[in-house]
Amino acid sequence: MIFKRILVVIFVLTAIPNGFVSVIYCQNDDSAIEEKINDLLGQMTLEEKVMQMNQRVYGTNANPNNIDLLEKEVEPEIGSLLYRSTSPIYRNQIQRKAVEDTRLGIPIIFGFDIIHGYRTIFPIPLAQACSWNTSLVQKASAIAAKESWLSGLDWTFSPMIDVARDPRWGRVSEGYGEDPYVNSEFCVATVNGYQGEKLSDKFTIAACLKHYVGYSLSEGGRDYVYSDVSSQTLWETFLPPYEAGIKAGAATVMSGFNDLSGIPVTANYYTLTEILKNRWKHDGFVISDWGSIRNLVDQGVAKDRKEAGYKAIMAGVEMDMVDDVYVENLPALVEEGKVPMEVIDEAVRRILRVKFQLGLFDQPYVDVVEETDRYLRPEYIAVAKNLAAESMVLLKNENDVLPIKPGMKNIAMIGPMLKDSVHIMGSWDGMGRSNDTESLYEGMLNEFGKIANLRYELGCDFDGNDTSGFKQAREISKNSDIVLLFLGEKKNWSGENASRASIALPEIQEQLVEILHKTGKPVVLILSSGRPLELIRLNKMADAIIEIWQPGTAGGSALAEILSGKINPSGKLAITFPQTTGQIPMHYNQRKSARPGIGHYQDIPVGPLFGFGHGLSYTDFDYGEITLSKEKIKKDEQLIAEITVGNNGSYDGKEAVLWFVADPIASISRPAKELKFFEKKQIQKGEEMIYKFVIEPMRDLSYVDGDGKRYLEAGDFYLEVGDKKVHFELID
């Protein structure tokens, strides 16, 4: 299609000191984006181009890991700002300088880390995955986009889709767990929530897939160190969520801190250009992680910042996050003939494309509305509460101790998490405020305050060795019908640069459980954490355990209503809880062993404590047999599988059905089984629902090799749902 070009360029012939003629690029122009980009590029000087490739910080540093904050005066020619203010007014003022006071009037793109909400804080992404409810997560992401757009933002550095199998790594909290398919599905939901129907619409922001790629396999779960990822694992496990996000239209990608076989991902041509741009045809841009270009020197692949800049740009990183390496070095590298001008043009083209797609040239400013209309609206809180409730996982419920029975009038509430409203927001809590966050205590008061006798004692702090509160905690527990223990991790125990050598709770918290268990009263553990925990000892002492993760703004009432039975828990684990830290890595989709069943650790049981997909309900869901439309299918045919799930208990509830495929024999050793589809539905008590999975052989039965080539081999397969399993055959 040939677009008619209606370029209205106003030449303002003013002599300016550097000898350029100032050209204002008029915004009221409807020619096709590519033509606009070419037109602009034709007018840009090398310096202007390089400025577009740079991001600086505006505002105070909220990330303690990034201490070398650059709070320079904003230069209006800058390509992007990492905007750490909530003010749409400042944003518009800064933007006005860019649009009106610069030669070409190119708008700035304002970015920020909106990871699980902006002011309304949703549960951490790991928790979101445990909800198995992608449409709710899409809604939450759209709310986060709206709140942040109205605060002056165009772009978030989210979702993080690093498949994470080592819970010692603090950043497990930021992604969607151990499975590539789950990460892909939640990635798509999140991207769709942020980016909406059209990026240029109001209230939408550009997504950024991060940290491309393999970061989560950093050795031993230590942050920022190298990751040894085989090419097979790269393609099988780490790349699929990125491919899904690119297909969903994610505008940008962030390169990570790790290396792949010795080549840091910020200097990796294979992943950044060969895969992302050439094979997947991503037409947006890649931003480095914070300082990851200069880190190439630390990683020992560049002798200085100049060489680091050279390697990053030649590999395919278009924007430099806060380093100023590009600004300092790219002009010289071009003049010396080392970096071709076409490489710079292509990088700028990609950045401008996203700015055009966002509609920034047509509408560079955001609306300024009252804070009460902007944030924490009742409908946002309702989504936050639903998502928190659906993401909480009932791990154990001996003798149906939960929900709390009406006869249990005396409830002891013990533990450092109860009255907290800081840690339950989790890391990367945007612009969330603890004052806006309902504590678990407030939730309990609202739900039980009028019907039960609630008594509280701290018991102990999160860590340390002050046991002076134990006595009183034991006293009130002894005189109660049930003991609720609110334990867990502080928010800065997970997230970036927050790895832990042990995933057990500090000893003092375990001691408190032991003491209260000895009272003989039913003990319910309510655990808030950013990672799976080592529960091997606590499990023996607790009658019920509920993992609430870091549930955000509305977690208090979500939990209280689960405890009272008003809400039936429906979360299931998207990440394995190993027996002990020493059992890591442990994930359900490990490849098959040479000697199945033996060779495990002698000192602990073989399996995990709570496996992937585990999560209890207050009702009984009974699974029928899996039925198949055929027992043999050809490679180009579909197979329709169905299973009926009945709710035979006494509560209405939601049940997520997870469909796994196992490929017992193939040319390469395949994972024991792989999740291929999931669906969550509401089933009223006494009723049943049919769940259906349409198997597409190429999508669901094939595998990739270590360079992304896909193979579909005939043979036997198994489909597994819960404890049901059925065989089928793929024929040529």
Ligand code: BGC
């Ligand atoms: C983190 C990124 C984040 C960036 C900007 C880095 O240290 O690794 O995930 O987006 O900082 O805050």
